[in-house]
Amino acid sequence: MADTEPSYIDYEAFLDPSFSATSFANTLVLATNNPSDTPLDLSTPLSRVLFDVQEIDTHIDTLTTKSALPLLQYTQDHAESSGRILGEVEGQVASLTESYKTLEKEVIERYDVAEQVRLTAERLCQTVKIGRAVARCLMLGRQLEVQIAELGGPSTGAAKREDHRAMVRSSNTLLLIRQILTASNAGEEGEELDRINVITTLKNDLAVPAERNILSRAQQIVREFSMSSLLASNASTGQTSSGTSTYAQTEDTKSRITSALLTLYLLSPTSASTTAEKFQPTLLINVLQDYLQTALKSSLAALTRALGTLPTLDRTLLEISARCQNIVALEALLESTKPPVHPLLEASASVDGPASEEKVTSANFLQPLLKCLDTSSLPSYFWRSLASNLSPRVQEILHRGGVSARTLRSNKDRVKDAVRECVNRGSQLPAGPLSRGKMGMAGNWEREAAVMVGSIIGVMGR
Structure with a gap:
């Protein structure tokens, strides 16, 4: 436009996006005045601005007049295009609205109904699972009551009819109840089962007292275990007992102790991460350790008194031999007793493969006890532990002096x-079913006898 119609107006400056009216006015005033003059002449720059505005207005009017028809045509074309586009868009919007209504009717409403049905079915399924778990727990609880009644005991007045095998059956039932209650906390069948009152009552009033009663009964059987006939054969009344009665009593004792050992093994604590290889029957090991410690403490106290009063030594050594024979019999029973299938460890054992299963089935109750005591045999542990604690007692007797010390030295x-005879006699299996087929397995106990003799005679030579 400037090329066809030359003009002194700088349109480029006015069209610049960074144009500032204040800066333009200040530049115009400074161009038409001397900055050092006190009175400023504003009429000249004002006239210049008014002239420029008038010139620009005239130029715009001229351009508008010349381009009126093209502008109107352009505006008309845009208006017609906009109308056509609006018509097409309104048709598409109407079609889309109709499709949405159809979709809402055919899909969304049906989905809402289906979602309600799904939630109802899910709740019904959860209710069925909980009901099935509750029914199973109640069935196991009833089964546990029957097994506890079969166990009997002195409180029932029918001790002869006591079924000690019911302890093992009750232990398996308790483990099944424990498995269901544990699974309910892990999101499996019967989730949140512990929130049901009847299950809480079953756990607190039946399962927990029954487990406590069974453990107490099993621990008592282990504490009272005795199969040695040394004291009975030495007594004057012991000669009249028949061999059939002795065999029957021995078999009953063996069966009762086996049931007690299996019960303690099954009821030993487990966790969710416990596997068959890592499982440690802590209750079983603790009870057996207590049995050994009781035998050691009783033997140590009795032998210490007998060494101070030698006339009672023979009787005391016979009692110690009987205790050791009981330990030998216990070792034979532990060695011949295989761990039962543990309901809480059965799944982990099957996943580990054939090699681990062979390892589990080849184990016995003796191995974990020997590993815990760090010894190769229980009789050896008994004699060596007794000898290590006996030397200080003998030394005390000798230091006190008097008749006891002189009699002991002489x-x-x-x-x-x-x-020595006590060690050899006590290290043999008791006569009975346990010793059958093991006559050649007496073992050599010279080293243990030497240790025991050294704990007494060695102190005298110092």
Whole structure:
């Protein structure tokens, strides 16, 4: 436009996006005045601005007049295009609205109904699972009551009809109840089962007291375990007992202790991460350790008193031999007893493969006890532990002096022979079913006998 119609107006400056009216006015005033003059002449720059505005207005009017028809045509074309576009869009919007209504009717409403049905079915399924778990728990609870009644005991007045095998059956039932209650906390069948009152009552009033009663009964059987006939054969009344009665009593004792051991094994604590290889029957090991410690403490106290009063030594050594024979019999039973299938460990054992299953089935109750005591055999542990605690007691007797010390020194050969005989006699299996087929497995106990003799005679030579 400037090329066809030359003009002194700088249109480029006015059309610049950074144009500032204040800066333009200041530049115009400074161009038409001397900055040092006190009175400023504003009429000249004002006239210049008014002239420029008038010139621009004239130029716009001229351009508008010349381009009126093209502008009107352009505006008309845009208006017609906009109308056509609006018509097409309104038709598409109407079609889309109709499709949405159809979709809402055919899909969304049906989905809402289906979602309600799904939620109802899910709740019904959860209710069925909980009901099935509750019914199973109640059935196991009833089964546990029957098994506890079969167990009997002194409180029932029918001790002869006591079924000690019911302890093992009750233990398996308790483990099944424990498995269901544990699974309910892991999101499996019967989730949130512990929130049901009847299950809480079953757990607190039946399962927990029954487990406590069974554990107490099993621990008592282990504490009272005795199969040695040394004291009975030495008594005057023991000669009249028949062999059939002794065999029957021995078999009953063996069966009762086996049931007690299996019960303690099954009821030992487990966790969710416990596997068959890592499982440690802590209750079983603790009870067996207590049995050994009781035998050791009783033998140590009795032998200490007998060494101070030698006339009672023979009787005391016979009692110690009987205790050790009980330990030998217990070792034979532990070695011949295989761990039962544990309901809480059965799944982990099957996943580990054939090698681990062979390892589990080849184990026995003796191995974990020997590993815990760090010994190769229970009789050896008994004699060595007794000898290690006996030396200080003998030294005390000798330091006190008097008749006891002099008698002990003068009869040391007799004491030596009696102790050696005690070790050899006590390290043998008791006569009965356990010793059948093991006559050649007596073992060599010379080293243990030497340790026992050294704990007494060795102190005298110091």
